[in-house]
Amino acid sequence: MRLNFLAFSSLAIAVFLVTATLHPRSMRADEATVSYPDGYRAWTFLHGSVVPSGFGGFSKLPCVKPCTNGIFYFYANEPAMQGLRTGAYADGAVIAEEMLELKLGEKGNGGEGHRVLTAVMVKDSRRYAATGGWGFGNFDEGSKANTLDSKAQQACFQCHIVRKDQGYVFSQYAER
Amino acid sequence: MRLNFLAFSSLAIAVFLVTATLHPRSMRADEATVSYPDGYRAWTFLHGSVVPSGFGGFSKLPCVKPCTNGIFYFYANEPAMQGLRTGAYADGAVIAEEMLELKLGEKGNGGEGHRVLTAVMVKDSRRYAATGGWGFGNFDEGSKANTLDSKAQQACFQCHIVRKDQGYVFSQYAER
Numbered sequence: 001m002r003l004n005f006l007a008f009s010s011l012a013i014a015v016f017l018v019t020a021t022l023h024p025r026s027m028r029a030d031e032a033t034v035s036y037p038d039g040y041r042a043w044t045f046l047h048g049s050v051v052p053s054g055f056g057g058f059s060k061l062p063c064v065k066p067c068t069n070g071i072f073y074f075y076a077n078e079p080a081m082q083g084l085r086t087g088a089y090a091d092g093a094v095i096a097e098e099m100l101e102l103k104l105g106e107k108g109n110g111g112e113g114h115r116v117l118t119a120v121m122v123k124d125s126r127r128y129a130a131t132g133g134w135g136f137g138n139f140d141e142g143s144k145a146n147t148l149d150s151k152a153q154q155a156c157f158q159c160h161i162v163r164k165d166q167g168y169v170f171s172q173y174a175e176r
Numbered sequence: 177m178r179l180n181f182l183a184f185s186s187l188a189i190a191v192f193l194v195t196a197t198l199h200p201r202s203m204r205a206d207e208a209t210v211s212y213p214d215g216y217r218a219w220t221f222l223h224g225s226v227v228p229s230g231f232g233g234f235s236k237l238p239c240v241k242p243c244t245n246g247i248f249y250f251y252a253n254e255p256a257m258q259g260l261r262t263g264a265y266a267d268g269a270v271i272a273e274e275m276l277e278l279k280l281g282e283k284g285n286g287g288e289g290h291r292v293l294t295a296v297m298v299k300d301s302r303r304y305a306a307t308g309g310w311g312f313g314n315f316d317e318g319s320k321a322n323t324l325d326s327k328a329q330q331a332c333f334q335c336h337i338v339r340k341d342q343g344y345v346f347s348q349y350a351e352r
Binding site: 044050 | 274291
C-alpha cells in the first residue's frame, strides 16, 4: 500500500513536471476559472515528496548527487479531507501543493528555501465536467494567476485518470 | 531571516540527534508527565527539514551521498500558533515533530517511508519551570511512552536557551 502510494506520488509529480515544462510562464491563463487557494497553509497537511533537479525551475542550480533540489508539500481543505476518507469528493474540495526549494548541506541535512510555485486541483462537477470534475491550476511564485490553459489542464487530467476509482486523487492521508 | 531560520533549525535538529543518540531506547521514562500529542497530524503544519544519516535510527541503511535518510515535519496546535504569532506561549501550547524515513530514488526524487519517532515540546509554566516552562518528549514508533527522563529534557532545554527571546522556540511559521 505504501509502495503504491510512493509510486503514484512519483508518477503524479513526474507528469506535473512534464506539464509545467511544456507550458512556459508566458502562456495565457485560462480565464482564471481556477483560483489561487488562499489560506491553504492552514489546511490539513497530507505528505511531502522531494523533487529532482530535472524540474525546469532548478536547471541553473548545481546538481549534487542525488540532485534533489526541491520539496512538494500537499494540503487538503475540509471537503477534500472528507473525500480522502470516503473516496467521494464534494464540490468545493481543494487539494493544494506547494513546491519549495530544498537546500541540502554537505552532511545530508537541509531545510526549506523559497516557494517556487503553488498548484491546485479544485472540484466542481459542472464547471470541470470535461476533466473528471476537477479543475487544475498552477501559480508561479508571487502570482495568483493560473498559468494552465484548458489544454494543460487536460494534460493534468490524463494523468489523474488512472486514479478514477479514488476520485482522480493521488494523495492519501495517513493518521500515524 | 530565512538563513537564520535554517541555521536554527539545523542546530535544533543537531542537538536533538545528539540527545537521542545519548539516550538509548532502554532508558526509563520520566513518569510520563509529557504525554503523546494525539491528533497532531490535524494541527497546523509549520515546516520540514531533512535528516542526515548520522541519526542512529538510520545507521544500518546505506549512505548514498549526500546521505539524507529522513525528514522532520513540525506541527503546532492552536495555542502554539498564537505563540508563534505573538512570541508569548500560553500553557497548553504544544509543538510536535515527527521524523519519517525519506526514500530517495536514483534520480533525486523521493517520498516518505514509515514514521521513526514523534517528539514534542509542551508548555506548562509551573510543571516545567526548571526548563523554561517547556516539557520535552520523545516517542519511538508505535509507542506513547516518553523516552526522555529529566536529564534528557534538561539537555533539550540547554539548546533551546539560545531562543529565550522567542519563547525558547526554534520553529517559525511562514504564511506564504
